[in-house]
Amino acid sequence: MSQAGESLPISQELLQILACPACKSPVELRGDRLVCQGCGRRYRIEDGIPIMLIDEAELPEAPERTGS
Numbered sequence: 001m002s003q004a005g006e007s008l009p010i011s012q013e014l015l016q017i018l019a020c021p022a023c024k025s026p027v028e029l030r031g032d033r034l035v036c037q038g039c040g041r042r043y044r045i046e047d048g049i050p051i052m053l054i055d056e057a058e059l060p061e062a063p064e065r066t067g068s
Helices: 012-017
Strands: 027-030 033-036 042-046
Touching: 012 027
Parallel strands: none
Antiparallel strands: 027 033, 033 042
């Protein structure tokens, strides 16, 4: 159970078993999104339910490349 004052969008138990549907890597909670530790996709959480659909994931920002 969470301590008083804590407000997690999903339970810690659920977070421990979730994996990215795209690359099967673990996910971590960052703010109001689940972020894949492997590919970087971000999945939103609505009403305590993680929306783990590949087509609806936010893709990671590509790093800027500088010409040499």
